[in-house]
Amino acid sequence: MKDASPRSLSYRLTTALLSFTREVFCRIPEPAAIFLGERTGDLLRILLSGKRRILRENLSLSDLALTGRTEERRFEKRVFRHFGRLGAEFLRLPKLSDQEISERVRVDGLERLRAELAKGRGVLLLTGHIGNWEIALRRLSIEAPGRFHPLIRRIKSPAVNDFVDRHRREFGKGASILADLGPKPLIRALRAGDVLIVLLDQNAGQEEGVFTPFLGRPAATYTSLARLSLLTNLPVFPSVCHRKPDGRFQIRILAPIPPEPDLVTEEAVSRMTFRYSQALSAFVHEHPEQWIWMHRRWKTRPPEELPRQTEKSGSLVGPDPAP
DSSP: OTTOSTTSHHHHHHHHHHHHHHHHHHHSOHHHHHHHHHHHHHHHHHHOHHHHHHHHHHHHHSSOOOOHHHHHHHHHHHHHHHHHHHHHHHHTGGGOOHHHHHHHEEEETHHHHHHHHHTTSOEEEEEOSBBOHHHHHHHHHTTSTTOEEEEEOOOSSHHHHHHHHHHIIIIIOOOOEEGGGOSHHHHHHHHTTOEEEEEOOSOOOTTTEEEEEETTEEEEEEOHHHHHHHHHTOOEEEEEEEEOTTSOEEEEEOOOBOOOTTSOHHHHHHHHHHHHHHHHHHHHHHSGGGBOTTSOTTOSOOGGGSOEEOTTTOOEEOSOOOO
């Protein structure tokens, strides 16, 4: 990979551009930064036709009821503007003190988090790419500085990945753990009494997940959180951070979903993952324009929905017709 080295020209130029952009968003007044972020979302909606197609396809696959093309176009605008604004809010984290964060972000269910932290055995938080998960990380980290770890996947561009990671550590107050490092860092964090934040609304491969309903349609969902819950005997707390109409935020931490160790492992994993997915679906339904519709959530399909080959001719055929 040409830009993998921090010494490469591509890496340095990308880092400089991102740092300059952050400086601009931090220097201009907040209303102007939010306006610029939303207009950036409008521009991306125009330029990224592939992402628009994915959004429309996802809408057609989900149980979200939109009536007519006009409503769909309005919804597309709201989604892209939300993510443009999310970028602006993320870049402006250096401007906000802990006190300002606490004033802007209300937390319902905070007593649940505090009680679980007091046990000193680690905490599992479930969320998704809904609302503003970055400002949620900063707000919750005020409760236990340095002890919140979002589980993430590498961004394809090393320069962007490193910039986001440094920015999150310094200004979001959370130290990311890479999913491709395996389970050992996760176990260490939990044994230290820290908090793992797992975003569970992305497509999993055939061998990495189970199919469970998400927004009314079977979706390949990672089983890692359920397996970790069973392994550590820790409950999972569904949580979400929505942006409110006045620009403030509300975090909700719900009652925990306990592990089910009395069941056969794979049955327990399936049942627990189903409950996680239902919690996330409910969060999306509350504020659908704040979910990441541009991700191919239903990319992996169950075997019965895939074309198969006949034994004799090798020709492709679809699923058996319904009786």
